[in-house]
Amino acid sequence: MSQADGVLRRRPLWSLGLLRSEIGMTFRRWRTLALLAVLAGVPVLVGIAVKIETGDGGSAGGGGGEGGPAFLSQITNNGLFLVFTSLAMTLPFFLPMSIGVIAGDSIAGEATAGTLRYLLVAPAGRTRLLLVKYATTMTFCLVGTLVVALSALLTGAVLFPLGDVTLLSGTSVSFGEGLLRALAIACVVALSLIGVAAVGLFISTLTTSGIAAMATTVGLLITVQILDTIPQLDAIQPYLFPHYWLSFADLLRDPVYWDQLQKNLGLQALYAVVFGSAAWARFTTRDITA
Amino acid sequence: MPRNEPTEGTDEWGGERSPKRRKAVRYGVPVAVVGVTAATIGLVPAFAGVGSPDLPKISAQDLVAKIATSDVQQLSGTVRISTDLGLPGLPGGVGAGAFGGDGPSGGAQGEDGASASPQNKLMELASGAHTLRVAADGPDKQRVSIVDKAAEYSFIHNGAEVWAYDSGSNTAVHSKAADGAKRGSHHGPHQGRPEGLPKDLKNATPQDLAKEALKAAGDTTSVTVDGTARVAGRDAYQLVIKPKQSGSTIGAIRISVDAENGVPLKFTLTPKSGGAAAIDAGFTNVDFAKPDADTFSFTPPKGAKVVDGDKEGAKAQKDFEAGKGFKGHKGMKDFKQGPDGFNVIGKGWTSIATIKGSGQGLPSGKEQDAAGDAGKFLDSVGDKVTGSFGSGRVFSTRLVNALVTDDGTIYAGAVDKQSLIAAANAAK
Incomplete structure (x- = not known):
């Protein structure tokens, strides 16, 4: 924990220091590293599985490309597609689950450990502490996504050929542009997670048990994901935060189809504002006893 | 106040007010x-609806002529189609199965890469909501x-x-x-062959749906202009087509026509039974500039499997002629005589297609999806009906009803149950 230097007027620097110490502490935790290791392991496993499956020259998915995850059939042609496949596989569950753990832990974890009141004794203000916690969670969103993407890129480069990228529309672009699109996709995936991060942060302010907050966030994620697949509920589905998650694939069209991407980012921003302000309302008015 | 309340000075909310407040x-x-947010979501469409543009009055005749003479060759845009025909959800393979044979052969088809075959995609469009991006530059x-x-x-x-x-x-x-013309006379199970596709897939755009609807117009139809609307950011007249015949299941067809160039921008078909539109196809954005030449160039990407559609089509035709594709269906041996028994009773909106004898039938035009599907679910759904023709089952969807008598004759059309029974009685 960073020491307050007690100088009230040096707020911006102080808060940057707080952010830095928070991020440092989060990423030094064993559980964070374990989460990142799991995330990095997914692309490796997928890559090896596809390699073994197609080792005798067959094509991935055996023509049933529609059954498997998106882009799976393309991996053998171009290792870069492992990035898209891995992101498409981790985005529905692994990534938001790890975000849920980090976000759920952010405030409630401090309360469990009994360190929250000491954090608040420092003249940082609750609002700022909350912002720092949220910024830390969002940093993890970005890092987690990049870990998946980089691990997939390395695995793909080792196991499969790289080259021109075939877009969904059937047009080919150079590998460089493919890489740029992959980077853009990673950013969109990271931004897709800010909604669930805000929900997790809000839940984290409700309880003093870190485990309860994590479990609730992940449970909520699963519930919402199930609701998103029930056809009878299509009236509410456009407002569920995972609804447009797979829209990142629209960046692989030619020309790019922006409609769903915009809806996704707008929805995530809405969730961030609503649950962020709810977390603020809760955190700044409650009695901190632990 | 507890000691660790929010630090004063970092917070604009004074300590004066009660914590509760x-x-x-x-x-x-x-x-x-x-x-x-909720208000915005709720009100924006309402406001958008209010904003019907002020356009000079136009008669229905002139508007129809405007559509007919519309000579827009170049456009690109996004089309949103939602269809609710009241069919059970169609998994990708069902359509192919109904046309190309039962499970096993349908599955085999999927395996040899024909999942890319256009007919499967066409069937998918028959249910649910889809987004299409279209671009055109002349007829070629x-x-x-x-x-x-x-x-x-x-x-x-x-x-x-x-x-x-x-x-x-x-x-x-x-x-x-170029090959398409040679076999163009054939209809039915080959609907989906690639060379037949340009027409079929294009039929999904508002233009072609509108043309089909107007073709059906005659003395059996009332055509009126009903105000204006904004569609895809363009001013449009609304043309309403209503069948005059009482037996029809079609309530109304509403076509939004671009006020400037006469291009139909939106097509909505509501069944008489009410509820949501059965077919709703419209541009969500449209641009009448010449699309990039690149848009129409295609080289198969490296590593992609390339199937020769002409050969596949020929093979499918051979299979079909040998009756192989239909081995799974009961009574399909009679199928070869099928086309002779095909007949259309009545005219206009209430025309009823009849197929004598047993058979899946060769549903024509727009009924193909529904009728093919009805065949598939023959034994699990359908109401028992009787009349002087004997007895049979009626299969209903929101638009198309089909009566299958016990001797295997099929009456199908966009008409209500009574009309079907009357037709069957009259045929006896």
Whole structure:
């Protein structure tokens, strides 16, 4: 924990220091590293599985490309597609689950450990502490996504050929542009997670048990994901935060189809504002006893 | 106040107010955001509806003529189609199965890469909501892409070359456009053959739906102009087509026509039974500038499987003629006589297709989806009906009803149950 230097007027620097110490502490935790290791392991496993499956020259998915995850059939042609496949596989569950753990832990974890009141004794203000916690969670969103993407890129480069990228529309672009699109996709995936991060942060302010907050966030994620697949509920589905998650694939069209991407980012921003302000309302008015 | 209340000086909310009130005010923020959002979502479409543009009056005749003479060759845009025909959800393979044979052969088809075959995609359009991107530059260059979740099905027609590319299976189907005319007279199970596709897939755009609807117009139809609307950011007249015949299941067809160039921008078909539109196809954005020449060029990507659509079509035809494709269906041995028994009773909106003897039938035009489906679910759904013709089952969807008598004759059409029974009685 960073020491307050007690100088009230040096707020911006102080808060940057707080952010830095928070991020440092989060990423030094064993559980964070374990989460990142799991995330990095997914692309490796997928890559090896596809390699073994197609080792005798067959094509991935055996023509049933529609059954498997998106882009799976393309991996053998171009290792870069492992990035898209891995992101498409981790985005529905692994990534938001790890975000849920980090976000759920952010405030409630401090309360469990009994360190929250000491954090608040420092003249940082609750609002700022909350912002720092949220910024830390969002940093993890970005890092987690990049870990998946980089691990997939390395695995793909080792196991499969790289080259021109075939877009969904059937047009080919150079590998460089493919890489740029992959980077853009990673950013969109990271931004897709800010909604669930805000929900997790809000839940984290409700309880003093870190485990309860994590479990609730992940449970909520699963519930919402199930609701998103029930056809009878299509009236509410456009407002569920995972609804447009797979829209990142629209960046692989030619020309790019922006409609769903915009809806996704707008929805995530809405969730961030609503649950962020709810977390603020809760955190700044409650009695901190632990 | 507890010692660790928010630090004074970092907080604009003074300590004067009671904690309770402060709490209420703060919780008001997320509630207000939700409220404003809900209001925006609820009101924006309402406002958009109010904004019907002020256009000079036009008679229905002139508007129909405007559509007919519309000479827009170049456009690109996004089309949103939602269909609710009241069919059970169609998994991708069912359509192919109903046309090409039962499970086993349908499955085999899927395995040899024909999941890229256009007919499957066409069947998918018959249910649910889909987004299409269309581009056209004259009669020789068209591109239609079905935008799916993390996948895309593109169909490109450029001069003599016709390509279909399915990103899901990374398969490209290639065929020559010129060949289409030779076998053009054949109808039915070959609907989906690649060379037949330009017409079929294009039928999904508002223009072609509107043309079909107007073709049916005659003395059995009332055509009126009903105000104006804004569609895809363009001013449009609304043309309403209503069948005059009482037996029809079609309530009304509403076509929004671009006020400037007469291009139909939106097509909505509501069944007489009410409820949501059965077919709703419209541009969500449209641009009448010449599309990039690149749009229509296609080279099969490296590593993609290329299927020769002409050969596949020929093979399918051979299978069909040998009756192989239908071995799974009961009574299909009689099928070869099928086309002779095909007949249309009545005219206009209430015309009823009849197929004598037993058979799946050769449903024509727009009924093909529904009737093929009805065959599939023959034994599980349908109401028992009796009349002087004997007895049979009626299969209903929101638009198309079909009566299958016990001797295997099929009466199908966009008409209500009574009309079907009357037709069957009259035929006896």
